[in-house]
Amino acid sequence: MTKQTFPNSLLPKNINALAAYSSAKSQKLTGSTWLNANESPYSKTIELSLSDLNRYPDPQPESVIQAYAQYAQLDKDQVVMTRGADEGIELLVRTYCKSGEDSIALFLPTYGMYKVTADSHNVTINALTQDLLLQGSSEQIVTAVGNSKLVFICNPNNPTGSTTELSKISAIAKALENKAIVVVDEAYIEFCPEQTASSLLQDFDNIVVLRTLSKAFALAGLRTGFMLANTKLLAPIRKVIAPYPVSRVVAKIAEQALQADAITQMRRQVTILNRAKTTLVQWLKECSAVDKVLDGQGNFVTVQLSNKADIDKAMQSGLIMRPFTLYEQDNWLRISIGNEQELEQVKNWLDALNAQQ
Template sequence: MSKIELPENIASLSAYSSAKSEKLTGTTWLNANESPYSRRVNLNFDALNRYPDPQPDAVISAYANYSGLNPEQVLMTRGADEGIELLVRTFCEPGKDSIALFLPTYGMYKVTADTHNVGITALEQNLLQQGSATDILKAVGKAKLVFICNPNNPTGATVSTDKIASIAAALKDKALVVVDEAYIEFCEQLSAASLLSDFDNLVVLRTLSKAFALAGLRTGFTLAAPDVLAPVRKVIAPYPVSAVVAQIAQEALTPDAITQMRRQVSILNKAKEKLIEVLGSSDKITKVMTGQGNFVTVQVRQVNDIKQAMQSGLIMRPFTLFNEDNWLRISIGSEQELEQVRLWLTQPQAEK
């Protein structure tokens, strides 16, 4: 074993446990908020011996057009996760600065801050939902970045664009407000992208992993004012986007492909409504969070019922929320996959 001493923040780091990091076996996978729609792509390359364009113009222009922005407001990244990491690395000084987040929320904000020895101001979702912009301004203190996952993973809670605007206004010249819109296609009317022209301290994170059904591509976008992106462009790796990824992403952002994506989103949203009805009438479920996104988070009466589902090959995502370990996030899959959830719900409750 190497005798090289680790920095204290890395030695004590609790790594993010992704759905795919757990080596599970199953037949129905509803644990990672993936789309059930697989995409077929046609690839054609004759210059893989050359380095790719660091920021492929065709993809940047296509995503700018899709999001209603200018190309200079768009940075392509390796998933939205790289966007999180770049913002922390660019704007926060290790051992000095901090970020603010509203718990429970996506775990990578904390892991990224811990990795870079950046402090965390841990606030509650209730403050974000119920508090005023002035309340939030006081609570975030001197945090450099304020992360708002909208819709929030894993609760599905949302924040209106008016509320985002008021928070950005309150934090002007004090902090960057980072709105993570990984699931925004499932409720497009709530996007904060339209606010970017009004607030130069606002950043929006996007991904092709969810509604665009390209989780395996690891493609995201950081949207912000050019002055905000300028220092980030200095920090990002020299060739973050492979030629293969760029070609597939460009194809996914054509008008026909976007129309298809929205059609699929509509189908998934309707399937979610039906699933919520079934969950609400089940004796196995004590609470259903009916927020936005391609998932439903529920509280299960008995933890053993979750184990029963896993043993049958139905893989969903267990969570500990509000200091209780009987929470479960269910991704919205195909009709056949969701039928397995319904079958599980009709099985006799597992013994304690």
């Protein structure tokens, strides 16, 4: 009997042509020092006692929602818990964009899941630039946004670390009232909390803030995020979201992570990581093999090297960082802020590059 191949004719054209998001963990790499996924170097010890896993969980666990609302200084009806911020992105596109008709605006280079999500839902990409976002006026930005239904602003931006002033986000949202939703992705906001747009929710019904426990909270393996917005905007999201998106186990761990003492510990770790980042930036600027350092916010530093082969050598030695093609050049590298021992491996690599010059 001849084995039949799967007929691609069954696939919609947009899915057949889809370029999947390539995450740091999707690449089957081997190494000893992992600084490629913007993970926290701090691991947690969790204690769980659950005897009711035979029952479906609360779709939006009250204790977690209440705890995060308190942390974000919002009302609990302004918070929706999601499976990472990625589900928040998907829910916004699926809920507010018409397939084959609408578009989303984003500012490149930026987080790749905005494009992948739009492509998978047959929603057009209005590709703008980070230069426009950072240097253009709000009027210029709104003109470029045009009829796009969603406007994604990653703040701080991944992978550049740049931040957009709240006054500009506010001006964009005001100009787009009743026209578009401004989505502020704050995956890295704990590293610069004064930049949060959550305070703008009291004045705007067309702003959404996306958050995660993956970065500063050191729970990347939990896949937990939050969508913050006003109740009218969230109402249709609540209709579209899966009936049981949050497992009881995830809810228990998230609840522990949002206790007052755990938040204090998280902030202490952020202070340590920000200090370590300052040191790493200095090392990079002193390295003759490094052409440019993007000194932005977040638990990472993105740099351009003179020679791409130096990146390959680091990877081959077991020092795993994230190579990027930015601005049509393939010699960029994003380095996550690890612990003291991990960053010492980066220092050794940089010292070796200096010795070659």
